[in-house]
Amino acid sequence: MSSEDDEAPGAPGAGAGGEQLALIREEVRKAKQPRAKPRSWRGVALAPELPVARVLVDKGLLHLDQYFDYAVPEAMDEQAQPGVRVRVRFGARVVKGRREGGELHDGFVIERLPSSDYPGPLAPLAQVLSPEPVLGTALLRLCRAVADRYAGALADVVQLAVPPRRVRPENAAPGEPPPVPAPPAPGGWTRYPTGPGYLEALAGGGSPRAVWTALPGPGWPDELARAMAATLASGRGALAVLPDGRAVARADAALTALLGEGHHVVLTADSGPEERYRRWLAVNRGTVRAVVGTRAAVFAPVRDLGLAALWDDGDSSHAEPHAPQPHARDVLLLRAADEGAGFLLGGHAMTVEGAQLLERRWAAPLTADRERVREAAPLIRTVGDGDQARDAAARAARLPSLAWQVTRDALQHGPVLVQVPRRGYVPRLACERCREPARCAHCAGPLELADAPREGGGTLHCGWCGRPEAAWNCGSCGGTRLRAQVVGARRTADELGRAFPAVPVRTSGRDAVLTRVPDRPALVISTPGAEPVADGPGYAAALLLDGWALLGRPDLRAGEEALRRWLLASALVRPGHEGGTVVALAEPTLRPVQALVRWDPAGHAARELADRAELGFPPVSRMASLTGLPAAVADLLETAELPDDTDVLGPVPLPEAPPGRPRRAGDPPPGERWDRVLLRVRPGNGGALAAALKTAQIARTARRQTDPVRVRIDPPDIG
Structure with missing residues (x-):
C-alpha cells in the first residue's frame, strides 16, 4: 500500500499528518507484542x-x-x-x-x-x-557444564558453588582492590628449563597450560605463589586449589610473603561460614582477584580468571562427595577452557589424567632435567621380600637391619619420618596357627587392638561394633593365640620408642595431625597424607613401611596411589648429597618401586596410561556406574538411548555389607540385593553418555518408577 493510500479519506490518521500516523502505528505494534499475563x-x-x-x-x-x-x-x-x-x-x-x-x-x-x-x-x-x-553469568555457565558432564542437576552444582547467605557480610561496604603488583622474579622456577618462560607468558597476559612435576623439597609453595603473582601482574585473577588445609596454609604463607596482605583470600571450611562468605563476597565483587583454597574454592567467582592451578590432583580430597560428585581437576579444566585461562596441574607425583593432557598436547610438560632431579632427591634404598627373608633381624622384628641402621645414623642429624599405611595399634589380627582372620563372635567384624596392650595382654575389641572380646578362640582350628596381620602407627611408635629410648616419638594421623616438627632428633610416625613438614633442611631420613599394604589393594589406581604417597613423604627428606635417605620396604622389581628409585613419576604415569589405553580403562575411555535393585538397573538400561559404541559390563551383584559394620554410601540396604553395571564409551562420547543417562532417569521419574538407581560418571572404584 502506498503512502497515498495511507492518507485516503476515512483511514485512521487522515489529515493528522505523518507524525500522528507514526504514533498510531507504534501503538499497534506494541499491542501485537506478547505480554506477561497477568499485569x-x-x-x-x-x-x-x-x-x-x-x-x-x-x-x-x-x-x-x-x-x-x-x-x-x-x-x-x-x-x-x-x-x-x-x-x-x-x-x-x-x-x-x-x-x-x-x-x-x-x-x-x-x-x-x-x-x-x-x-x-x-x-x-x-x-x-x-x-x-x-x-x-560465567559461574552459571560453569555450573551448567559441570551438571551436564556428570549427569546431575544444575541446582545441586549451584549449591556447591554458591555458599549459604550471611547477612552481615552483605551489609558491609566493599573494600578497595589492591594495586596491581609488579611481575615477580622467577625464583625457584629457574630450576625448570621452561619455568621462567611460563611466568613471562602469564605476566604478559597469555594463557599457557602446563603439567608441572615439582622437584622434591620445600620450594613448591613459593613457586606456586610466583605463578599466581605473575598472573596478578597482568591485571587478571588467579585461583589455586589444594587438597587440605595444611597445603593451603603453606601456599597462603608463600603468597603473603611475596605480595603482602590484601592481594588474596583463603577459602576453606576452617574459617567458619560467616567469614568464608565475607571472603567469597570480596572475590565476587572484584575486591580481591586471587584465591587459595580447598575443593569448594574451585567455583570461586574470580574476575577475569588468568590462571587456574591445582596441586596434587591424585589426592582423594579433590573428589566432591556430594551430588553430582565432580572432581576439582575436571571442573578447573572446564573453567580454563571456557574462560580462556592458563592452567597449571602440579604435584610431586603425576596421575594418568595428567599424562593424558600431555599426550594430547593440551598442556606442555614443566619438569626439571634429570641432573637437577638427582641433585634435589634423597637417596632411595629398597628392601624386598627376599632381603627380609635372608635378614635374621628382620625375621625376628618388623624392621630389617638396613632400616634400623639408617634410622640410628639419621637420628644423629635430625628427625626421621616413618610412614605407616594403617593407624591404630594392631588394626588386623589373625590366628597364629592357621592364619585365619580373627572375627568378632557377635557381628563377624575384624578384631583389633587400637591401643598398646597393658599388663595381661590388653583387651581385644571389634572394629565394627566395638564390643570387647575377652576370650577369643579361632573358629577354624580352635587356636587361642593371635598374630598381627597389619601393624598400625601406634604399635610402630611403641616398637621404635623402645628401640630408641632417648629419642622423642611423635605421631600424626587422623586423630591428631601435626603441621610441623622442629629440626632436632625425633621419630615422627605418620599415616599417609598426614606427614608434617620438618623445619630446616627437612627430615634426615624416612622409612616407608609395609609397601605391600598399599600395592596389594584391589584397585585400578593401587600402584599410582602408592607411588604418590611415597613421593609426597620422600619429598620432605633432605637431598641425597646432604645425607637424606629413604628406605622403602617393598619389592624392588615392581614398577611403582622402580619409579620411586629413579624419581620418575612422569614415566610411571605414561606407562600406566599406555596400559589403560590397551585395556580400554579410564581416562582413555569414559565410564559410568549404575547401582540399584536389579529390576531398576535393567529398566534404566532399557530406557536409556545409549551411544552406539557403549560397552555394557555386567550386571554383577554388589556384596552386602557385613552385619554390624556401619552402612556406607553405595552399600545396598540390609536384606536387599543390588546390581552394578558399568558403561564404557570411547573418547568424545562421554557427554552423550551422560545426557542419555540423565534423560533416562527423568523418563523413569515421569513413569513413577520409585526404585532409585545411583548413577556416577567416572567412578573412582571400578577396579
Whole structure:
C-alpha cells in the first residue's frame, strides 16, 4: 500500500499528518507484542518492563532441572536482577484461573524477560532475599557444564558453588582492590628449563597450560605463589586449589610473603561460614582477584580468571562427595577452557589424567632435567621380600637391619619420618596357627587392638561394633593365640620408642595431625597424607613401611596411589648429597618401586596410561556406574538411548555389607540385593553418555518408577 493510500479519506490518521500516523502505528505494534499475563496479581501491580523472571528453583531433582517463569511485582522490580537470591512458591495449582498453594523454596533469578512462553497465569516472586548478585553469568555457565558432564542437576552444582547467605557480610561496604603488583622474579622456577618462560607468558597476559612435576623439597609453595603473582601482574585473577588445609596454609604463607596482605583470600571450611562468605563476597565483587583454597574454592567467582592451578590432583580430597560428585581437576579444566585461562596441574607425583593432557598436547610438560632431579632427591634404598627373608633381624622384628641402621645414623642429624599405611595399634589380627582372620563372635567384624596392650595382654575389641572380646578362640582350628596381620602407627611408635629410648616419638594421623616438627632428633610416625613438614633442611631420613599394604589393594589406581604417597613423604627428606635417605620396604622389581628409585613419576604415569589405553580403562575411555535393585538397573538400561559404541559390563551383584559394620554410601540396604553395571564409551562420547543417562532417569521419574538407581560418571572404584 502506498503512502497515498495511507492518507485516503476515512483511514485512521487522515489529515493528522505523518507524525500522528507514526504514533498510531507504534501503538499497534506494541499491542501485537506478547505480554506477561497477568499485569497484576490479586491487585498487586507487576513490573512495567521485563515483568517475567526466569528462576532456577533450588530443588536438586533431575526431572525439575529446568527454569521456571515467575511474575515480578513492581515493588521488587529494582532488586530482582539476574543472579540474586529469591524465594518462590513451587508446586502451586491453578484454581479458577489463579495459582494457589505451593511451598516456599529458595532460588536464583537467571534472567528477566518481557514475556513468558507459559500460557497460564504466573505466580509472583514471593521475596527477594538479597539484592546481591551471587550467581553471575560465567559461574552459571560453569555450573551448567559441570551438571551436564556428570549427569546431575544444575541446582545441586549451584549449591556447591554458591555458599549459604550471611547477612552481615552483605551489609558491609566493599573494600578497595589492591594495586596491581609488579611481575615477580622467577625464583625457584629457574630450576625448570621452561619455568621462567611460563611466568613471562602469564605476566604478559597469555594463557599457557602446563603439567608441572615439582622437584622434591620445600620450594613448591613459593613457586606456586610466583605463578599466581605473575598472573596478578597482568591485571587478571588467579585461583589455586589444594587438597587440605595444611597445603593451603603453606601456599597462603608463600603468597603473603611475596605480595603482602590484601592481594588474596583463603577459602576453606576452617574459617567458619560467616567469614568464608565475607571472603567469597570480596572475590565476587572484584575486591580481591586471587584465591587459595580447598575443593569448594574451585567455583570461586574470580574476575577475569588468568590462571587456574591445582596441586596434587591424585589426592582423594579433590573428589566432591556430594551430588553430582565432580572432581576439582575436571571442573578447573572446564573453567580454563571456557574462560580462556592458563592452567597449571602440579604435584610431586603425576596421575594418568595428567599424562593424558600431555599426550594430547593440551598442556606442555614443566619438569626439571634429570641432573637437577638427582641433585634435589634423597637417596632411595629398597628392601624386598627376599632381603627380609635372608635378614635374621628382620625375621625376628618388623624392621630389617638396613632400616634400623639408617634410622640410628639419621637420628644423629635430625628427625626421621616413618610412614605407616594403617593407624591404630594392631588394626588386623589373625590366628597364629592357621592364619585365619580373627572375627568378632557377635557381628563377624575384624578384631583389633587400637591401643598398646597393658599388663595381661590388653583387651581385644571389634572394629565394627566395638564390643570387647575377652576370650577369643579361632573358629577354624580352635587356636587361642593371635598374630598381627597389619601393624598400625601406634604399635610402630611403641616398637621404635623402645628401640630408641632417648629419642622423642611423635605421631600424626587422623586423630591428631601435626603441621610441623622442629629440626632436632625425633621419630615422627605418620599415616599417609598426614606427614608434617620438618623445619630446616627437612627430615634426615624416612622409612616407608609395609609397601605391600598399599600395592596389594584391589584397585585400578593401587600402584599410582602408592607411588604418590611415597613421593609426597620422600619429598620432605633432605637431598641425597646432604645425607637424606629413604628406605622403602617393598619389592624392588615392581614398577611403582622402580619409579620411586629413579624419581620418575612422569614415566610411571605414561606407562600406566599406555596400559589403560590397551585395556580400554579410564581416562582413555569414559565410564559410568549404575547401582540399584536389579529390576531398576535393567529398566534404566532399557530406557536409556545409549551411544552406539557403549560397552555394557555386567550386571554383577554388589556384596552386602557385613552385619554390624556401619552402612556406607553405595552399600545396598540390609536384606536387599543390588546390581552394578558399568558403561564404557570411547573418547568424545562421554557427554552423550551422560545426557542419555540423565534423560533416562527423568523418563523413569515421569513413569513413577520409585526404585532409585545411583548413577556416577567416572567412578573412582571400578577396579
